[in-house]
Amino acid sequence: MSGETGTGGWGKLVQGPRQPREETSAAVERNVTDVEKKVTLRCAFCGTLNQVDLTRAADRPKCGDCTKPMLLDRPVKVAQDDFDRTVLKSKAPVLVDFYADWCAPCKMVAPLVDEIAHEQLGKMLVVKIDTDAAPEVALKYEIRSIPTLIVFRDGEEVERSMGFEPERVRDLVLRVVE
Numbered sequence: 001m002s003g004e005t006g007t008g009g010w011g012k013l014v015q016g017p018r019q020p021r022e023e024t025s026a027a028v029e030r031n032v033t034d035v036e037k038k039v040t041l042r043c044a045f046c047g048t049l050n051q052v053d054l055t056r057a058a059d060r061p062k063c064g065d066c067t068k069p070m071l072l073d074r075p076v077k078v079a080q081d082d083f084d085r086t087v088l089k090s091k092a093p094v095l096v097d098f099y100a101d102w103c104a105p106c107k108m109v110a111p112l113v114d115e116i117a118h119e120q121l122g123k124m125l126v127v128k129i130d131t132d133a134a135p136e137v138a139l140k141y142e143i144r145s146i147p148t149l150i151v152f153r154d155g156e157e158v159e160r161s162m163g164f165e166p167e168r169v170r171d172l173v174l175r176v177v178e
């Protein structure tokens, strides 16, 4: 008897607020999706994949496994195997710096990319792809010269910049971030 009463109590608790909430719940859910900018990143220390909400990047999110910080105020190195899940599936716009270690002009662009990562913390994911270690991605996006910077949004290339074009890159970034 007491068990039944308990169940009844629970039922009411769940049902009571649910009915009037139904109308707003869709709006709330949509709102949450709009606000959160989830990205999947591999921890640089232990290699575990973490889902991080970019809008909270300033809180210095930690790896769920090794608890070391996921540093997002600087470009994140992304390996070829992680390109799809990290870049294409990102809920935030992504700036990708296609570079190589031997490339001198890439070293000119690197500080610009660092600055953008710092300035757009929480709004945009900034990553670096070593083209020597990511030939398939380089081929897919027809990277013919480096450095090439590509802005992605919702898995699609928005636009690219080749060489050292700081003003163009900044304009492009401002167009995709909110």
Ligand SMILES: [Zn+2]
Binding pocket: 043, 044, 045, 046, 047, 048, 063, 064, 065, 066, 067, 068
């Ligand atoms: Zn870790």
